[in-house]
Amino acid sequence: MSRPKHFFLVAVSICIFACATAGDRGGQPLVTAIAKDAATSLYTIPAKSGRPLVLDLSGPIVWSTCDDDGASHDTLECNDMDCMRAHRFHPPNCPHNGNGMPDAQNDHRCKCTAHPHNPVSGDTASGDMVRVTLSANATDGKNPLHEVSFTAAASCAPDSLLAGLPPGAVGVAGLARSGLAFPAQVARTQGVANSFALCLGNRERAGVAIFGGGPLFAANGRSITDMLGGDTPLRKHGESPGYYVTASRGVFVDGARVPLEDSYGPLAIGFSTTTPYALVRRDVYRPLIDAFDQAMERDGAITAGARIPSPAGSPFELCYNSSRLSLTRFGYFVPTVGFGLEGGASWAVQGINSMALVIGRRMACFGFVEMKEGDKAGYGGGAAPAVVLGGLQMEENLVVFDEEKRTMAFTGQINGRGLSCSNFNFTMPA
Numbered sequence: 001m002s003r004p005k006h007f008f009l010v011a012v013s014i015c016i017f018a019c020a021t022a023g024d025r026g027g028q029p030l031v032t033a034i035a036k037d038a039a040t041s042l043y044t045i046p047a048k049s050g051r052p053l054v055l056d057l058s059g060p061i062v063w064s065t066c067d068d069d070g071a072s073h074d075t076l077e078c079n080d081m082d083c084m085r086a087h088r089f090h091p092p093n094c095p096h097n098g099n100g101m102p103d104a105q106n107d108h109r110c111k112c113t114a115h116p117h118n119p120v121s122g123d124t125a126s127g128d129m130v131r132v133t134l135s136a137n138a139t140d141g142k143n144p145l146h147e148v149s150f151t152a153a154a155s156c157a158p159d160s161l162l163a164g165l166p167p168g169a170v171g172v173a174g175l176a177r178s179g180l181a182f183p184a185q186v187a188r189t190q191g192v193a194n195s196f197a198l199c200l201g202n203r204e205r206a207g208v209a210i211f212g213g214g215p216l217f218a219a220n221g222r223s224i225t226d227m228l229g230g231d232t233p234l235r236k237h238g239e240s241p242g243y244y245v246t247a248s249r250g251v252f253v254d255g256a257r258v259p260l261e262d263s264y265g266p267l268a269i270g271f272s273t274t275t276p277y278a279l280v281r282r283d284v285y286r287p288l289i290d291a292f293d294q295a296m297e298r299d300g301a302i303t304a305g306a307r308i309p310s311p312a313g314s315p316f317e318l319c320y321n322s323s324r325l326s327l328t329r330f331g332y333f334v335p336t337v338g339f340g341l342e343g344g345a346s347w348a349v350q351g352i353n354s355m356a357l358v359i360g361r362r363m364a365c366f367g368f369v370e371m372k373e374g375d376k377a378g379y380g381g382g383a384a385p386a387v388v389l390g391g392l393q394m395e396e397n398l399v400v401f402d403e404e405k406r407t408m409a410f411t412g413q414i415n416g417r418g419l420s421c422s423n424f425n426f427t428m429p430a
């Protein structure tokens, strides 16, 4: 892309971002810190009375364990708007039954049930739909200003549904394209746009999320939202409420197009905060791995013998002796994987977002793994997307999901520009 055009796109996107999100309904966006759990690689926000909820980009609802046995909470009625919203998406492995329909045996009152889904274990349960109090901080994009509590519709879930989530987590904050997802409920209660920005921290450093639009500044006063590139349309993929874009211009390794069979139609790229690495469909996986491997050798970035066997039981195929790779501000110096998206933007994956470090060994492995039959990322049924980018690929990059414009925009990784997702100033002004 030529520079003038690039600047034009940046300017347009800033304007669109600012116009669509800067409290055009009078409200203030909410900010929250994002923690990463080392053991599970899951991201959480402290939105339930300070207790963590796991972020799930594919989750259509908010759910958590209810502190009682069902006797004392007020279940939503079936004709409540939020009950109808809860039934728009049907989770996987869940029989179609009793979607809160009146039960003749059970006198006149019809109570609303939903189907909370655990994106890690793949389990789905049934739970009463209730109103809960969630909290975050209002923000001007520079600091948290004051704490805000708001009432949201959420599903109760049994304790057993917490299996696989980080210790202390009490549920899941779904972020998907649904009226009951966390961003939509913030938008309705706060009078802000249904748009949110995620900046996931690399490794265990905290990141930041802003619900209701930008701007977002680093503690040194630099605007991170000003670095957003051109946007790309969000596309539907099957029945999934998650976020998908189309790599209409193909997949690249170091600028060279990876030859792919085109029998699968448009290349759908999904995003997941509950899978640590990128999952790649088989027809795309082999050509991508081969192209990366060849580019590694061609680059001469590595000396002979850098490639080492991947650890037994690991999902990785390409692993390297990390003491033979050179380290840059963009992570290990390895070929860049690029996705040429609809609308002209390119999602570039440099070493910091492509190489997974194997703890306890001096080893870095290519973090694109082959999608397996029944992978949870296939949520929604139908054909799997070509690629699901995971947490590693999204870290240290400000990604804006705008449900009002149905677009996604991103800065690309910001470490090379001297910034990080852990730079937000979480101190409240006195």
Ligand SMILES: *[C@@H]1O[C@H](CO)[C@@H](O)[C@H](O)[C@H]1NC(C)=O
Binding pocket: 031, 032, 033, 046, 047, 050, 135, 136, 137, 144, 146, 147, 426, 427, 428
């Ligand atoms: C609001 O910000 C303060 C100051 O950073 C922090 O201690 C508190 O946990 C935040 N509240 C929420 C709900 O994130």
Ligand SMILES: *[C@@H]1O[C@H](CO)[C@@H](O)[C@H](O)[C@H]1NC(C)=O
Binding pocket: 308, 321, 322, 323, 324
């Ligand atoms: C990795 O490279 C270093 C330095 O060249 C070497 O000392 C070490 O033995 C290598 N490790 C493996 C597992 O090959």
Ligand SMILES: *[C@@H]1O[C@H](CO)[C@@H](O)[C@H](O)[C@H]1NC(C)=O
Binding pocket: 143, 219, 220, 425, 426, 427, 428, 429, 430
């Ligand atoms: C963070 O914000 C507080 C409150 O405005 C301010 O006093 C402090 O200097 C800021 N810290 C940095 C590193 O800019």
